[in-house]
Amino acid sequence: MAAQKSTQPAKPAPDSTRRSEKSRRAIYDAALALVVEVGYPKTTVEGIAARAGVGKQTIYRWWSSKADVLMEAFLDLGEQSMREAGPVPYVFPDTGDLAADVKGVLRATVDQLRDPRFEVPSRALAAEGVVNEQLGRELVAKLMQPSLDLYIGRLRAAQDAGQVRPEIDPRIALEFFISPLAQRWLQHTGPISYEYTDTLVDYALHGLAPR
Amino acid sequence: MAAQKSTQPAKPAPDSTRRSEKSRRAIYDAALALVVEVGYPKTTVEGIAARAGVGKQTIYRWWSSKADVLMEAFLDLGEQSMREAGPVPYVFPDTGDLAADVKGVLRATVDQLRDPRFEVPSRALAAEGVVNEQLGRELVAKLMQPSLDLYIGRLRAAQDAGQVRPEIDPRIALEFFISPLAQRWLQHTGPISYEYTDTLVDYALHGLAPR
Amino acid sequence: MAAQKSTQPAKPAPDSTRRSEKSRRAIYDAALALVVEVGYPKTTVEGIAARAGVGKQTIYRWWSSKADVLMEAFLDLGEQSMREAGPVPYVFPDTGDLAADVKGVLRATVDQLRDPRFEVPSRALAAEGVVNEQLGRELVAKLMQPSLDLYIGRLRAAQDAGQVRPEIDPRIALEFFISPLAQRWLQHTGPISYEYTDTLVDYALHGLAPR
Amino acid sequence: MAAQKSTQPAKPAPDSTRRSEKSRRAIYDAALALVVEVGYPKTTVEGIAARAGVGKQTIYRWWSSKADVLMEAFLDLGEQSMREAGPVPYVFPDTGDLAADVKGVLRATVDQLRDPRFEVPSRALAAEGVVNEQLGRELVAKLMQPSLDLYIGRLRAAQDAGQVRPEIDPRIALEFFISPLAQRWLQHTGPISYEYTDTLVDYALHGLAPR
DNA sequence: AGTTAATCGAGACGGTACGTCACGTCTTTGC
DNA sequence: GCAAAGACGTGACGTACCGTCTCGATTAACT
Known part of the structure; x- marks a missing residue:
């Protein structure tokens, strides 16, 4: 060698x-x-x-x-709170009702986006990531990807159950739930509420469901 | 007075x-x-x-x-290029085919997002706006709102033509076109292409159209 | 031009x-x-x-x-105290008695070397000048040379008066008065007193005087 | 005890x-x-x-x-080179001709002051000693005193031989040989040469010799 | 010869000062 | 009479060393 x-x-x-x-x-x-x-x-x-x-x-x-x-x-903070949260923290709920499951997760996200302990640092990091591509990619990979994968898993399950059309790409579909919320939060383009995320889910699933 | x-x-x-x-x-x-x-x-x-x-x-x-x-x-740059563009700058195309119209506008947006003359300053401003709420709101109001209003207008026309369900709120619906693209661009969460925006439109309109 | x-x-x-x-x-x-x-x-x-x-x-x-x-x-301090001292400060006394004149000047120098206002900064500068040749030369030129010139002038006058052998080089002769004192002070090689400088003058003039 | x-x-x-x-x-x-x-x-x-x-x-x-x-x-370096120099290192020449003896020793000193192996460290130490009295005294005691004692010894011998007036204090007299050279070297106040040290000896001995 | 304790190379640590850069204010000068 | 030029007080930058403090790994003197 x-x-x-x-x-x-x-x-x-x-x-x-x-x-x-x-x-x-x-x-x-x-x-x-x-x-x-x-x-x-x-x-x-x-x-x-x-x-x-x-x-x-x-x-x-x-x-x-x-x-x-x-x-x-910030990553450490996440790991820490996860460790505190118990042994099986990170799974996407699957009650069979896709709409309800996604709405629940998004409501939790809304809560987190409003907790200043998370909001201020995440905002700062997100801003830095906008301008600094390398850091941005790291952020995405380390902070966001794990959550996104859970969405993808849940959507695949829904496809198997015939609740989402099979030709839909889950990696794109999940953006309908996440991106509007993200943009409203990042760019202050609109208010953030449970009602809003619920509506998002309703509109989006309408398009994903088989006819 | x-x-x-x-x-x-x-x-x-x-x-x-x-x-x-x-x-x-x-x-x-x-x-x-x-x-x-x-x-x-x-x-x-x-x-x-x-x-x-x-x-x-x-x-x-x-x-x-x-x-x-x-x-x-940057605002001045926008006005300038608009002035150069001629007398009919600010309308959303309406050929009757909603999908085609939106796809066309999004393709133009993709082009702009890739032009370094626009990309670097917009990214910088967007990053600043993430962290500085006041500036963020100004940015939205002065730079983004005019475009968003055009989307809203086009969606209303589509509702009148029966191509979009009447109970849909156009201010939320437009986020399905814009936010995923915005987030991919801002946070480097994925590649940006005509194919991608076309898919976005297809998925989204499926959910907006009447059954 | x-x-x-x-x-x-x-x-x-x-x-x-x-x-x-x-x-x-x-x-x-x-x-x-x-x-x-x-x-x-x-x-x-x-x-x-x-x-x-x-x-x-x-x-x-x-x-x-x-x-x-x-x-x-330090230079500024010198100029300042000179300005305060009055209009005709800097001449070497010439009473005709070379030994007495030099002894008087050296006693004044001894006083100055013991005044902490002068001692500490001069010591610091001298130390720096030992190691930093450029600064050392500047120090000599700006701080010491004027005084040395006065010694030379007085010695020349003494030569003219027949009190010092004509073949003596005053630029070397003055070192017999100044250098021993300088070295004792700089290197702490011995005590500094009026008695010491008086002795110096006596020994040295003995060698300079015609036989 | x-x-x-x-x-x-x-x-x-x-x-x-x-x-x-x-x-x-x-x-x-x-x-x-x-x-x-x-x-x-x-x-x-x-x-x-x-x-x-x-x-x-x-x-x-x-x-x-x-x-x-x-x-x-530096002390170690000195001891080392002395050990190499052989078994009879530390004596002042005494040929009976005081002027010649002192000139010879001073010429050797001039050589040493110009050898960079010695010059740079001695300069550094001397500078430190100017500002740091304790170290200065140590330096004098350990590095210079031995040589000075040799001068004193030679001068005493010269007094015994009637070549130097008996009332002269050798500890002061030796400064006429050493200090001007030291000051020129330390403070860059003038060039250093055999000619210069020879002149120094001539002028000084003139003052020390009986009339 | 085996045990033990100090010294050794290594280098991370809390600090201090370095010399540089840019900030936002203030002052002078010239057009 | 404004604006260019830029000096000013301020404060953070990222670096270099300071002198102290652990770490194993020798290494030398004493059981």
Whole structure:
């Protein structure tokens, strides 16, 4: 086999086994708190470091930018609340009634979009992702894709049950539920309510159902 | 009615009649060019001023922020290209075939989303609008609403022609065409193509049409 | 006449006519005070800026380093105290008695070397000059040379009066008065006192006088 | 009297019997090399450790500062070259001709002051000693005093031989030879040459000799 | 020879200061 | 009399070293 000499002679790459778990936690907490309190643009690396009681270099050693820190912090927050939520958290309900199931999930999403603990950081990350494609793709892959896959699974089940036309591509169909809500939220193009998401589901399923 | 002198004792309020048209143009051009060339975050007020051959104060006198400058510049760009486009710019095609009409408009939108002259500044503004609600609302009102109204008009006409169920709310229905595309573009959640927008229209209209 | 286009395309070179005199004074004062209070190594550009109520950039705009600031500050201090001292401050006494004249001047020098207002900054500058040849030469030229010239003048007068052998080079002879004192002071090689400098003069003049 | 174990409860005081000789050598070499290559201010403890292939703590365990390391390294360099020089290193020539003897020694000093292997580190140490009195005194005691004592010895011999007036204090007289040269070198106040030191000796001895 | 304890290379850590960049305000100068 | 030019106080950037603090892995002295 060929030699596997390292390929980046520039920076020595820190030794992650020696990493301070305490500092990481403190940095996550500080970053999330600051974003919520003062907003993303006024959140600075210096501020995070100071609040976390940590040297700036400790941040730059492990992350490349403010956005990077915040993304990991947010991901960690998600994992944390999931761990708290119990052992079988993430499945899409399947009662047989597609409309009701989707409406339920969307209502939960609406709740989350309104919780400032989630709203402010997600908004900040989403904004960053709009402009920074690499970070945007990471966000999608790590934060959104898991949920989207659940939608796809549920829609496939509905197709098997004959409730959705078989020629429909579930990866596109799910956008009818998610994208309008996402856009209203992201761009403030309209109010967000249970009534609205329910309507969305009704209109959309009408088009997906067999005639 | 009497004169309506505004009453701001704080700042002398610049006299807009004396404003230099040449400077304004130069600032617009510089702002757009810089955003396209180096990206929004690296575009600075100082850079715009230098490139426009203008004092910084001349920018701060008339605009409140980098985002503000860029928004006006972008609006101006829109008006300009519309003026160039000739005397009949702002109507939604109505050939009687709703699907074809919408597909055509969406294909034009796809083209625009891919033109870097438009893409980079719009992305920058959209990102800013995600985080800055006030600017976001302004963006929607000034840049998006006119187009949305055209969709609404066309959908109403389709309802009158019996091609769309009368109980459908056109302001929600239009989101089935626009939001999935918008989200794919904004969040890089998927590829954008004529085929994609065509499929969107087909799926959506299936749900809107009377049974 | 030939064109006189600027030759440094790199940095725009600040406009010294717009320079803030108040800031300069504040910076000089802060630099000298800090050096005396906390010593040269613990004096930082940041500290000077903070104490002077000035932005760091204002320092870096006009000086290239901490040592540079301190040198100008010290020079300014010298000019200032000279201006205060009256209109004809800087002449070497010439009573006809060379030994007495030189002893008097050296005693004044001893006094100055012990005044902390002068001692700490001069020591710092001297140290810097030992290692940084360019700054060292500047120091010698601006701070020491004027005094040395006065010695040379007095020695020449003594030669004319037949008190010093004519073949003696005054530029070397003066080092017998100055260098031992300088070295004792700089390198802490011995105590400094009037008695010491008097002895120096006696020994040295013995060698300079005609037989 | 009883044992005189020092009482420092704070630090366990490293056990010098276990000290790694190899590391010490490597640190000396690295320190001297770096000072010559990049100059004293750009020489860092981190750099010395890296170049010596040694942990930073190994430096801080045995030395208190960069200057401290450099001083020991330089002292060691001196001892080393003396050991190489053979068994009769440390005597002042005494041919009976005081002028010739002193001129010879000063010429050797001039040579040394120009050898970069010595010049750069000595300059750095001298500069440090100017500002840091404690280190300055150490330097004088360890590096200069031995040589000075030799001068004193030679001058005493000259007094015994009637070549120097008996009331002259040799500790002051020697400064006429050494200080002017030292100052020229330290402060770049003038060129250094054999001719110069020869002149110095001539002028000075003229003053020291009996009439 | 095996045990034990200190030193060793390594480098992450909380900090401080660096020198640079851009901010938004304020002042001077020239057209 | 406005606007270009740009100096100013401010504050964050990302980097370099500081001196301290763990980590195994030697390594040398003492059972």
